[in-house]
Amino acid sequence: MIGYVTLGTRDMARGAAYYDALLAEFGATRGWETDRFIAWNFTNGQMLLIIKPINGEDATVGNGMMVSLQATSPAQVDAVYARAMALGSADEGAAGPRGDGFYAGYFRDLDGNKLAVYHMG
16 A cells, blocks of 8 residues: 655746646645645545755656556546646546446646546446
8 A cells, every 4th residue: 555655846836736726626735835845635545746856956757657546436537537638737547447347538747747547336
């Protein structure tokens, strides 16, 4: 079980506005915040954070890395994916069925981090 995921950002204010709006689709709220990072809490105890890299270098995207957010239904996948697109995300694959019982949409946040939202069942 993963407890939290941290994504680098180049612009804290822009990243905060993006994730405030996107993660509201899951009912997540800001829980822990400093001048270097912001953490959003999900109702299941997991967290997603954005952070200015500790080493002071620019945030970069990990090649092949993707964070997947579990939705409660295909309708929530559609809503989160639509919200991501409205917030200026880059499309990496529209929400839809991807095989037996797997429904997902793929996008990149404003810093280029790849995310998926999915539902199984």
